Amino acid sequence: MADLAVVFHWAPSDMDHLTLTELMEWREQRANGQEQISMARDLKLQLVLSTIDKVTKPLKAITGRNKEAAAAFKATRDQISNCTNSRATSGPTAKQTSSR
Numbered sequence: 001m002a003d004l005a006v007v008f009h010w011a012p013s014d015m016d017h018l019t020l021t022e023l024m025e026w027r028e029q030r031a032n033g034q035e036q037i038s039m040a041r042d043l044k045l046q047l048v049l050s051t052i053d054k055v056t057k058p059l060k061a062i063t064g065r066n067k068e069a070a071a072a073f074k075a076t077r078d079q080i081s082n083c084t085n086s087r088a089t090s091g092p093t094a095k096q097t098s099s100r
Contacts, residue, residue: 004030 004010007030
């Protein structure tokens, strides 16, 4: 009886006149209602997760492309740095050019 009182917001005096059969019917009705609520929650959860997947898929692709671009940028920067360093070591120094 306590579970029915909590679910349906009944006072104990509201259930005094109910027979055992009626109480069992109300308990079954509560169980069916709980099952429907559970199914509705599951559906909502599926919808939320599906929406999250649809939104995050393009974001993951963008992140992946951003990482590729960053790696290409770093490789280019390293090549420029290597070229600059090789010019500095192989080119004439300031003393050599002024003595000519």
